[in-house]
Amino acid sequence: MTMIRPAATFTFTGVALALMLGGCAAERFSFARLTGKPQAAPAAQAEAPAPAPAMAQPVAAAPAQLAPAQPAVAPAAWAPATAPSGRVTDAPAGAGVNVQPGSNEDFIVNVGRRVFFTEGSAQLTKIARDTLDGQAAWLKRFPKWSAKIQGFADDPGTDASNRTLGQQRAEVVMVYLVSKGVAASRLRAKSYGREQQRIVRACPDASCTAQNRRVITNLEAPR
């Protein structure tokens, strides 16, 4: 029952909400700087590669309160970059600084997969456009990749309206990427609405909602 709205419905020029004075540079990362020795093994085992959608972390735990003391977790001793195989905070999760240009890890580390939205909105903020400019440039440079554009919502309204909003968000991103020169055939939009297992964290506070109202550009291996 996903409604597909004509993309033109959404204007990209919308004044970025005054709240978010933000933006970020599109071409800020020179890939040159990432060239280390080429890594033999594929880089990113860090995030489950494309298909398993981003939100691996179940909402566990009672909805977090605002600023509670942290539950006492066994403090993982800080250990600077130790054995790569060790389950130790700070051990490399990927290729470290030798990320291979064009790899999924490169996209994750040097471009960024997420853009965020304000409540009830499927309009791109200035910051989101910056991120997407970076994504479009990267996707054009590495044409072997396709991407699933995943839309999410946890906004006021019904499950159905959230499903619709998630779809609108995904499509607005897709249309923007296409407007920047990425072939539409490489992209597909899918909404997850507010499906429970994909909610990053459930609470009415901005610290939760900001993470949930998002679109993730999930790279897909060439088919």
Place this chain on the structure above:
Amino acid sequence: MGEISRRGVVGGIAAAVLAGAAGPVLAAPRDRERYFAGMASDHGQNYRRTNFNVIDPRWRRQLVQYYSDEPQGTVVVDTRHHFLYVIFENRTALRYGVGVGKEGFQWFGRAQVDRKAIWPPWSPPADMLKRRPNLPRYMAGGPDNPLGPRALYLYRDGQDTGYRLHGTTEPWSIGADASSGCIRMFPEDVIDLYQRCPQGTRVLVLRHIAARAAAGNEPR
């Protein structure tokens, strides 16, 4: 490999050397030029690109394993070890090297990014003005502004903590303790961080990661 000495930590002299930028730190290394590699433009301004070839790899942005209960999207600052993390899924985090200024050691606990700014203006804090009365009271955002291209302002319960994550014009100060500023990052990194942190982002400032268990708003 990246043997980057924290040269120039010449105690008190440092402040005197501080070139145009207002909030420095370490005396600029004599060979400071090698820390830069051309110019980049960003939102109507230009900044000097960091020459990452001379930066110790550990201070460069990278994906690391991260075991904690912090939800995705949380920013964690390890003050002592000069790292900042954005928590990702699957027990990973994106880690950045940071420089920590004096102000950066004065506040610990949980906060939230309630305000963000591109090319933020800067007003020197009162005690800095006392030490250096010649500083301008207000500095518009731009390439010489010590905050660099972005600032994220941390609030707690709606109140400004005075704590900020910001850029720097002094790449050699990343990984070091500086004489002023909060949490400073390479311009490329603070630009990157900015896009990953929507308003409302949770932030946890720790003395060091092992302090996690006692991470309330402990007084100093």
